[in-house]
């Protein structure tokens with residue numbers, strides 16, 4: 050069985066949604082990030098990067114990085130239809146997921162959710178938060194352009210929507226505005242049975258957008 054390492058409310062929540070969508074059998078290992086369990090044994094030996102999400106496959110090999118796990122999962126469970134089959138569609142899926150994880154999350158939400166990770170100086174924390182909020186607004190603006198009037202980022206549901214959903218959950222949780230179509234995407238995700246299963250299993254709160 051797949052071994053899934055995550056922390057409730059982290060970006061791993063988006064991967065939990067994708068695991069539920071895939072139909073894979075998996076076992077969850079919860080890490081308390083505030084207690085720095087990701088940097089301690091036994092997880093440190095499993096994933097020396099000390100980050101979640103992380104997935105150990107049936108053959109014992111480790112897969113890390115949101116986009117990479119998502120691509121592997123989609124290919125391992127093709128009947129779930131989590132990725133376009135054509136090269137162009139797969140390229141677009143990677144492009145938008147990379148933007149969501151590397152820019153929206155890392156250059157935006159990281160600074161809003163945990164400025165204290167970078168500095169103890171209140172003024173500098175406020176600057177980081179303001180910078181993060183700007184990046185988030187720019188980032189969701191781009192996501193809004195990509196989404197357009199489609200239901201999902203690539204038209205049909207794909208792994209990219211799991212990535213977007215963990216960031217819209219954070220936006221709703223901290224009271225940030227979302228473009229109308231991105232808010233509608235968030236609320237549409239809430240209607241998916243796999244998403245509801247993931248929310249219940251993780252025990253996280255996910256508000257409605259807008």
Ligand SMILES: N[C@@H](CCC(=O)N[C@@H](CS)C(=O)NCC(=O)O)C(=O)O
Nearest residue numbers: 059060087099100101102114115150
């Ligand atoms: N590039 C990684 C980033 C993962 C990441 O930063 N995860 C955060 C949780 S959202 C984490 O594990 N933080 C713990 C730490 O940095 O010590 C990915 O795409 O999965």
